[in-house]
Amino acid sequence: MTLDSANKGQKIEIINIPDANIRVQAIRLGIYEGSKLICSEKLPAGPVILQNRMQEIAIGRNLARKIKVKLV
């Protein structure tokens, strides 16, 4: 599945981020292939918010469609 179909409150593991440039920026914020995060919020048709402890990152819906994840 892709990140945009994750629901609020679900815990997910990142499987694949296709874009290399996004990959290196995301890894600094703690998002990388294999990291486990909680989808803490989902704005209607807008960004998905991922949370790791106190850290929160907003990911645009289009980008979320390209990120492969699985539920854990």
Next chain:
Amino acid sequence: MDCHNPITTIDVPENAKKIVLAGNPNVGKSVFFNYLTGLYVDVSNFPGTTIDISSGKFNNDVIMDTPGVYGVSSFNDEERVARDIILYADVILNIVDAVHLERDLFLTQQIIDMGKPVVVALNMMDDVKRNGLKIDIDLLSKELGVEVIPTTAIKGEGLDKVKEAISRARTGNRIKEIKEIIDKVKDNVDTESEALLLAEEDENIIARHNVKDFKGEREHIYKLRRNRVDKIVDKIITETNKDASFKIKLGRMMLKPITGIPILLAALYIMYKAIGVFVAQTVVGITEEIIMGEYYYNFIMNTVGKFFNDTTLIGQLLIGEFGLITMVPIYIFGLLLPLVVGFYFFLSLMEDSGYLPRIAALVDRALTTLGLNGRAIIPMILGFGCVTMATITTRLLGSKREKFIATMLLGLAIPCSAQLGVIMGLIAPLGLKAFIIYSATIFAVFVITGTLLNKLMPGESTDLLIDLPPLRLPKINNVLKKTYLKSVMFLKEATPLFIVGGLLITVLQYTGLLDSIASTLEPFTVGFLKLHPKVSQAFIMGIVRRDFGAAGLNDLASQGLLNGPQLIVSLVAITLFVPCIAAIMVIFKERSWQESALIYIGSFIISFLTAGILAQFIV
């Protein structure tokens, strides 16, 4: 060794050590900086950016602040500036947000991998308890191999210990595999720190050292570092409870449209009340009309005015209607400065509280229809302060396409605070209906232009990926300091243009050229826009600066040459066409000349077309 160091703006004595403060955005670096340096602080602007770097003395050494960054690299201007300062530092004081260790320690470990001597200040310790976390500080220190000092800088706790520890800064535990990679590429550059950035494929370091055919290992290194940081964090943090604090709840409310939009509207309403009503009317009423308009003006007329006859050219240039020592200082200090200060005060509040990135997430969906992502809200909001500076910040957008769209929209439909102030003053007496017609027209042009550009331009825009920092109560000292720095920057930029504008208009007027331009344009101004022929004079003024033009309209309105609807039409025209000369110059610098010319000419066409169409309906 410093032959590649581009930091020449900061003066460092020969034997002094460079102590550099580094950390992620909003971790409280400036509190440390102020504590360590005391009163004597230099601020220097980094050429070609909107970034100011503070430096000061600490015993015999020099302390430098850096912009907040998530890592040392070249993804944006802040990072490039921070990178160059960190790269040539002797000692790093790394400020870390204790509740965001998985994010912040990435930078810490990167600095350690550079081989720099480091002291870590573990800041916001009060938040740690509040959020039910426990951190094993001794273990963190052991894992990193450098001293870690717990602090709550905002309350002054631990600052003295940090000050003492700086002399004990040491190199930490480097990641073994990364060290091996550094050793492999070291011969290409001068220092180990540069070698690390070379291995991390930093384009500027590669270019500066003229390294050819280099294959870096950025992703591999980042992954090693990420794994190491996550391992450390897992070892040292225990969570005692999971109740979300009020700040986290408020942060969520700012994101969700159902609560976020009302919060945003409320924030904008407060800003409008404070800047548009209190500053633009009450404060400016005192500064422009009484202090500058009466006391200052009378003083000039009674001193300088005695020596010059204002019917001569020199008299007109100095003390005439657009005189260098009459109109220029009266408008700049009486009218613009209070507005600009008010605006930057609010902007700094939004920045320091962590609200800005939440607005970006909230509006992301809406901005994607204009071919932008939520991040573009930052230059847009900044544009209400000063379009010139905002144009420079469009660099933080991810693609050429977004930069063009954002620059076009900024130049076209975002009035800057100075101009907004004059507009507010002109529109307020006309009533709510006039205000709605004006804002709706500008907003429609903004949306239509953005949507069309998004449809017509080739390529794809980048997506939002933004860190939502914790909400924090901004520190008033920092907010005031930022407001001050940005206002000074504005004065430096606006004053020369007002002088040029004043000179130009006076000469045009004195030689009668202004009247002949006005009469040439008459069929257009009178026929299509349905305005008084003299309005073209204000339009010409507006080419120099939009607010200068708006001030010209102010003049005409007070002479009774424009009625209500005509005033709205002229304001729409003047808002939409070209920003000031400074903005034009920056646009030409930032974008290619073809794109810039398109923006420049396009804004003229759109502005007069819109004003003309509006005139057919309302005048």
